Amino acid sequence: MTDDIQVPCPRCKQLLMVAPKYLGSELECPQCRTRFIVPDGGGGVGLSDEDIALLQRRDADVVARLEEILTRPLWRYGILAGVLSNRMQLLRKSICRQDRQQGSRVMVLRKKTKMIAEIDQDIANYCKITNGLQDILINHLNKDRMPPDVPSIVACGDVIEPYCIQLTEFHEEAYSRDLVSGDPFQQMQLMILNWVPNAWQSLNTLINHLERASKEYDDNKELYAMSNIYFPHDFPLLHHYMKILK
Numbered sequence: 001m002t003d004d005i006q007v008p009c010p011r012c013k014q015l016l017m018v019a020p021k022y023l024g025s026e027l028e029c030p031q032c033r034t035r036f037i038v039p040d041g042g043g044g045v046g047l048s049d050e051d052i053a054l055l056q057r058r059d060a061d062v063v064a065r066l067e068e069i070l071t072r073p074l075w076r077y078g079i080l081a082g083v084l085s086n087r088m089q090l091l092r093k094s095i096c097r098q099d100r101q102q103g104s105r106v107m108v109l110r111k112k113t114k115m116i117a118e119i120d121q122d123i124a125n126y127c128k129i130t131n132g133l134q135d136i137l138i139n140h141l142n143k144d145r146m147p148p149d150v151p152s153i154v155a156c157g158d159v160i161e162p163y164c165i166q167l168t169e170f171h172e173e174a175y176s177r178d179l180v181s182g183d184p185f186q187q188m189q190l191m192i193l194n195w196v197p198n199a200w201q202s203l204n205t206l207i208n209h210l211e212r213a214s215k216e217y218d219d220n221k222e223l224y225a226m227s228n229i230y231f232p233h234d235f236p237l238l239h240h241y242m243k244i245l246k
């Protein structure tokens with residue numbers, strides 16, 4: 001039995017069998033002679049019993065898929081994708097709930113000052129959550145600092161989870177309100193309702209990137225260039241409205 005892992009050449013995609021000790025060092029592809037650094041993102045090593053016990057605690061589904069995940073060139077990214085996906089379950093459920101029908105909601109008239117205060121509060125709350133989330137993603141998921149082992153992968157999931165819960169709460173709260181009648185407040189309210197679904201989409205994209213990177217050995221750039229994605233694109237418009245209204 002060999003611990004060699006399969007690494008595709010970045011240029012010609014020829015699969016090379018690489019011994020774990022060469023991870024992180026420069027190799028030459030025997031087919032196209034391209035020299036490249038083998039990223040130390042995997043390694044044909046199995047997980048320790050402690051690693052598996054740690055995963056079993058909250059990510060039994062990842063453990064169930066380990067056999068397949070460990071054959072991937074960048075298996076650590078595969079485990080990370082699974083762990084992050086689990087930590088976002090509540091958020092996913094909240095986004096996917098189909099029983100909320102905006103059309104049937106009551107339209108209410110509300111005081112301008114009250115609406116402005118509420119929207120100000122929403123902006124502050126949302127920024128606080130997403131700034132925190134972004135800091136974590138930048139610190140944990142950049143090219144030089146991807147979680148190097150199972151304990152740090154699980155720890156990464158554990159620090160991201162509270163932010164996902166806060167996003168869920170924000171979303172649920174925003175949806176529990178009555179829709180005000182009349183623009184621009186109604187328009188602003190609808191914008192705010194879209195923030196969390198958009199953030200969710202970005203998080204989902206991140207997980208898909210990780211999955212793909214783990215399978216295709218693609219230490220891809222997109223993954224690390226995701227710094228501003230949680231910032232709602234309609235923020236400037238909202239600020240513009242607020243300025244006029246105040």
Ligand SMILES: [Zn+2]
Nearest residue numbers: 009012029032
């Ligand atoms: Zn090659």
